[in-house]
Structure formats: C-alpha cells, structure tokens
Amino acid sequence: MNTPLSHEGIKNLKLGDTVYLSGTIFIARDEAHLRALKFYEESKELPVDFNGGVIFHCGPIVRKEDKKILAAGPTTSARMNSMEPKFIELSGIKGIIGKGGMSKDTVEAMKKFGCVYFAFTGGAAVLAAKGLENVKDVFWLDLGMPEALWVVEANDFGPLVVAIDAYGNSIYDEVSKNVGKNIIDSKRILGLE
C-alpha cells in the first residue's frame, strides 16, 4: 500500500492481513506526540501535514554524517496510550505502526476517526532500517535522536500485520480471549486443578 492512506483503503483491511507500505512515514514516539499535541493546543502550525499519514512508534539509531537509518525496530506502543486518542483526532493520521497494541480508548478513537494499527515484529531492527533507508526531513531534533520527528521514505516496509482494524477489532483482544481458554489445558498439564 502507498501512503497517505485513504479512508476507503483502510476500511478494506482485515485483522491478520499482511501489508507492505511505501511512501512517506512519520517516526514519532513519546516526546514528538507531546509536542504535536502542544502545537495543536496552541494553534501553532505543525512542520508536517499528518493528514492521511502513518506514524511509526520507534526510536531509530540514525548515523549523524549522512542521516542513514541504521536500526529502527518498533517500540512499545502502550506508552503512547494516554496521548494517542487526541493525536488521532487532531492529526487525521490513518495508520499507526508499533508493537504490543494499544488501549481501549485508542482503539475507540481509531474506530471513530478511521485509523488502523499495524504490528511490526519487535526487535527486527535491521529489516526495518532496510525498508526506511531515506530520511527526507527531521524536526524537533532538540528532543534527541530517538524522540525527534523523522520524516522517512518507506520502500516496501514490512511485513506489517493489521492487528487493530478500523472497526475496533483487535488481534490482541482475540489472543487474550483464547489464552483465557487455553490456560485450562496448560493448567491440566501442570497438574493445577
């Protein structure tokens, strides 16, 4: 798929679909979220247009000399839970890439404003860097390399798994329900109950 994502495009994505993304992706984690929200609050103009965009929860290792991304695995998305619903509403992003899934509130916001969550394999930093080689721009470097807002050109970045769709369905909820059932077998093997 190509970014920016369209409303129709994400409506067709189903849980478990594998996707490769090409086009502009914004790397933004804790501090970049905080600052973007502050900009919205103060009605200041943001340095990028997030509308229809995809953000990646990641703190990359970027080589200073040529701004080449060396390692860029996903970070734990749950840390952005308190900020993401507001950010989805105000920024108009249509996709989030991360690991571990997000809170109920965030899933609700994704459903309401139209956004999907893509899981990328934790720790697969070399493959991620390969798909995100070209840095187009960087803003807010005063936040530090991992926390800055990086604008990168993705080239078949993936495999990404659709883990939360635009209808409020979540693989993490499904897995959690299954684990609740499966644990009976686990306990039987261990002689518990």
Place this chain on the structure above:
Amino acid sequence: MYPTVAPWGEIIENNVIEDTVVSLLKEAVTSLPKDVLFALKEAEKKERSEIARTQLRTILDNIDAADRLTVPMCQDTGIHVFFVSGRITPDLEEHIRAGTLRATNEIPLRPNAVHPLTRENPGTNVAEGLPHVVFHPSSVDYTEITVMPKGAGSENMTALAMLTPSQGVKGVKKFILDTVVSAAGKPCPPTILGIGIGGTADEAMALSKKALLRPLDQKNADSSVAELESDLYEALNLTGIGPMGLGGDTTTLGVNIEIAYCHTASLPVAVNLQCWAGRRATARIYPNGRVEYLTRGGSE
C-alpha cells in the same frame, strides 16, 4: 596482542581481555548462539498460525541480515551482564569496563545506561554498577568470559515470589504460568525462561539469570528438575500467546531452571525472561594470550 611477562614472572595480559570483550560484544549483538537459532528455525517449521509464521520468518530474516551486515540485530543492544569464571586477575573488571566503553563507540552500541533517578545518560554504557560483572573463581588456568546483552523489554517482565513452603511445586508452576500470561507480548516472545528456585531472594534472582546461560539443548542434570522444565515448556506453548503476542503455538523457546537449597520456611521463585534475541557469547583466555571463542568456534 600477546602478553608480556613481568620480571617477577607474572603474566601481564595487556589488552587481551579488553580486545576479547569488544569481540564478544560484537559477536553477541550481531549473531545468535547456534542453539537459539536452531530453536527459532524449529519453531517456524512447527508453527500452525500463519501470522506467527510471518513473525518467526521476519525474526529469522532479520538475524540473517544482521549477521551478514555485522550490525546489531536489535536497536536495544541492552545493558551488559558479564559472567567471569576460572582464573580471576585483580584488574579484570577494569579491562571489562574499558572493553565495554570501546565496544559502545566502535560497534556502536546504543548508550542505554542512565542514572536511575536523574535519568542522566553518560553515553558510555559504563557507570556505577554497570556493566554488571559476576565472578566465579576456580583453579583452572584460563579465564572464561561470557557476555549477555540484556534488553529492557524482557528484563522489565522479571518477577520474584517468596512463596510459602505449603504452596509447594504447584505454587511454583502457577507463579511461572501467571508471569508469562501477564507479560503476554511485552517481552517480545518467543521468550526463553530463566528460572531460579530456592536460595535467598537475591540468590534466586541470580540463578534465574544464570539459567539463561545454559544452551537450549541441555536439560537440568537433575531429572526431576528437567521434568519440570519440559512440563512448563509444553504448558506455556499451549497458552497461544504466540510470537509478539499475536497468537500462535510458539510462546517460549525453552525453560531453564536452576535450583539452590533454601530455608525450611521459604520457597523463593524468580523468573527472568529473555526475548527471542537470546544473545550471549563466550570466550576463554589462556595465560599465553590465546583466545578461544566458544560460541562461534575458532581461536585467535
């Protein structure tokens, strides 16, 4: 670099230890030990969930790319735990610290070490208490060094329980199962479980980390402990948590348990989780300066 012999006969190892530490760190962050790689490949063959197979394939492709390009397989290059056994020289720890600093700049490693309260980052991975070095002196003539870079995602899921003796083996099993289920996808499964049972609280924790040093193809020598390892392995993989918590048959690659006798009124259990990147590298340094790399084979 070869050692020189001081006039009083003591061998001065110059930078052999420091150089070896740099080599070990590089090996550890860019390639996985054979047993872990084998377990991941076997898991991919057996996995029935398509999403889980994609995760395992991505992990294996990533390991392959890291190895080929000699770059760290994960951006979290961890904090560094060293296990040193055999012949211990007085300045060994200083050489390990110097080697860690050099490796941080040369490889490079992500500077992860920060002050626990101010969160100030010296940018070196070398500070008070880090790298963490554990010594086990013995009377052999060589020094054996193992480095284990430990990422925070899995380390943060560590759990300790001071059970009562009446809770017994069932209590131990339940605690381990609960720990893995509540950690779900957060420690980047498939994980390796290091478990310490017995001792004092700190000894149980130390054993749980030491357990992670044992290759996955070796069971505990005590058959009753080995049976507990097998049962837990089977039970945990039935939970369906799967790689990255996205569901599947592969939740853990192995369960390693170490035990110690404990107080008659105690039953400590410690669980130390290791993400799929079960990184460790070992070398032996002989008095003549020869270095034998045990995890990758060969010597220098």
